[in-house]
Amino acid sequence: MGHDGQDDEFFAGLRADDFGYLDATRQVYLDHTGATPVPRALVDAHAARLRGAAFGNPHTESPASAASTELVEAARRRVLRFLDADPAEYTVVFTANASQAVKLVGESYPFRGRTGPALLLTQDNHNSVNGVREFARSAGARVRLVPFSGDELRVDGTAVRDALAARRRGLFCYPAQSNFSGVRHPPEWVERARDAGWHTLLDAAAYLPTGTLSLRRTPADFVVASWYKVFGYPSGVGSLVARREALAVLRRPWFAGGTIQVVSAQARWHRMAQAPAAFEDGTPDFHSVPQIATGLDWYESIGADRVARHVTRLTDRLLGGLAALRHPGGRPLVRVYGPRGTEGRGGTVALNVLDPRGRIVDERIVARESSAAGISVRTGCFCNPGAGEEAFAITPRLLRRTGSGRGRADTIDGYIERLGLPSGGAVRVSPGIANVADDIDRFLDFLRDTFAAATPATGALAPRLSC
Numbered sequence: 240m241g242h243d244g245q246d247d248e249f250f251a252g253l254r255a256d257d258f259g260y261l262d263a264t265r266q267v268y269l270d271h272t273g274a275t276p277v278p279r280a281l282v283d284a285h286a287a288r289l290r291g292a293a294f295g296n297p298h299t300e301s302p303a304s305a306a307s308t309e310l311v312e313a314a315r316r317r318v319l320r321f322l323d324a325d326p327a328e329y330t331v332v333f334t335a336n337a338s339q340a341v342k343l344v345g346e347s348y349p350f351r352g353r354t355g356p357a358l359l360l361t362q363d364n365h366n367s368v369n370g371v372r373e374f375a376r377s378a379g380a381r382v383r384l385v386p387f388s389g390d391e392l393r394v395d396g397t398a399v400r401d402a403l404a405a406r407r408r409g410l411f412c413y414p415a416q417s418n419f420s421g422v423r424h425p426p427e428w429v430e431r432a433r434d435a436g437w438h439t440l441l442d443a444a445a446y447l448p449t450g451t452l453s454l455r456r457t458p459a460d461f462v463v464a465s466w467y468k469v470f471g472y473p474s475g476v477g478s479l480v481a482r483r484e485a486l487a488v489l490r491r492p493w494f495a496g497g498t499i500q501v502v503s504a505q506a507r508w509h510r511m512a513q514a515p516a517a518f519e520d521g522t523p524d525f526h527s528v529p530q531i532a533t534g535l536d537w538y539e540s541i542g543a544d545r546v547a548r549h550v551t552r553l554t555d556r557l558l559g560g561l562a563a564l565r566h567p568g569g570r571p572l573v574r575v576y577g578p579r580g581t582e583g584r585g586g587t588v589a590l591n592v593l594d595p596r597g598r599i600v601d602e603r604i605v606a607r608e609s610s611a612a613g614i615s616v617r618t619g620c621f622c623n624p625g626a627g628e629e630a631f632a633i634t635p636r637l638l639r640r641t642g643s644g645r646g647r648a649d650t651i652d653g654y655i656e657r658l659g660l661p662s663g664g665a666v667r668v669s670p671g672i673a674n675v676a677d678d679i680d681r682f683l684d685f686l687r688d689t690f691a692a693a694t695p696a697t698g699a700l701a702p703r704l705s706c
């Protein structure tokens with residue numbers, strides 16, 4: 240049996256052992272970029288640990304506290320090993336999720352007027368990274384966006400190089416993998432930015448579930464991750480993995496329990512603790528943080544490369560199947576945004592369903608019908624407005640007109656109407672570790688059975704509440 244056959248057998252076994260509830264409830268789960276489903280093994284391991292010993296608040300010296308501290312520190316080392324990071328150069332700050340990790344950097348980065356450090360973003364970014372611009376803006380710093388180029392939702396390397404050559408250096412933020420299109424942006428930009436005198440924040444949240452990262456080869460200053468995306472359980476823990484040198488540049492806007500070395504209430508002075516403690520406000524989630532080590536052990540016992548291979552094959556099957564879906568008259572049934580093949584991308588596919596006349600079917604109809612069929616996919620704008628604006632080819636001029644002044648829309652539906660869009664977003668399908676080929680086939684069959692020939696009656700669609 241070759242790689243493929245062995246892998247199929249392996250992932251069928253994993254599905255039965257760890258994700259058997261998907262089959263027991265006849266669900267098709269295809270939203271791994273949202274979250275990986277919970278593996279039973281990790282819940283069992285967590286319960287066994289908590290049942291077997293006392294774990295106290297780590298901010299003291301008791302045996303129960305020491306038991307927690309030991310595991311939290313072991314989790315830090317485990318994360319560094321997973322990311323092939325030298326502990327002398329890097330440390331790990333535990334956060335609730337990737338967004339909080341980004342915020343720690345954004346709120347503390349020394350933006351300071353037009354002549355201070357600048358912020359450089361790619362148009363492809365999650366809102367949790369786009370939001371850094373508000374810290375930059377309120378400090379009066381320059382903010383620049385590198386746009387997409389071509390029709391695959393990629394960002395041109397030359398445009399990045401030109402932007403990095405700007406007079407004001409600062410913080411460059413981009414995703415290792417797009418949460419919208421699955422595009423993988425080149426890791427080499429990190430080195431290039433570093434050579435040009437920039438700090439880099441690499442958003443690895445959507446990338447890590449199917450990609451490996453070596454911080455020795457890709458020496459980003461800041462890397463953010465949400466662990467539930469990689470191994471499903473627990474949610475509520477993420478990390479800011481940071482170069483110690485880069486952390487030293489940050490200035491925290493406040494202090495809290497746990498972040499302080501010495502402080503006087505009356506004299507109103509304080510001295511921050513060393514990193515990473517200086518960045519962990521209050522009590523860390525000391526019951527969940529140790530599970531990161533357990534989760535990474537579980538994940539690496541399967542093998543990051545094996546997961547990547549499996550997801551690439553599922554994505555290939557999905558993309559091939561989508562391209563083959565046709566209405567009876569021969570017109571395509573879906574429009575895929577981003578790369579149509581598996582080169583330079585991960586397992587995240589954005590699409591819209593088309594009606595027999597080639598018009599986009601409102602994504603809320605797809606959400607309604609897929610939910611009724613027991614299929615979990617993501618619909619909407621996926622918190623990545625830059626990619627959505629490009630996919631729908633909306634001009635910056637129109638966007639400016641619709642977002643400000645008298646033309647401003649106050650609801651998302653009003654905004655969509657003013658932009659003249661056929662739909663408010665797209666459908667995102669992201670296979671992952673919990674899937675088998677049959678899930679892809681069932682999703683393709685669902686699209687064919689539901690949308691080929693005629694679109695289901697619209698009926699009343701609930702207003703869209705947020706992007």
Ligand SMILES: Cc1ncc(COP(=O)(O)O)c(C=O)c1O
Pocket residue numbers: 272273336337338339365367414416417418442443444445446465477
């Ligand atoms: C690329 C990317 N960045 C950041 C985030 C934010 O992660 P979280 O919601 O866990 O903070 C996500 C989550 O979907 C993501 O895909």
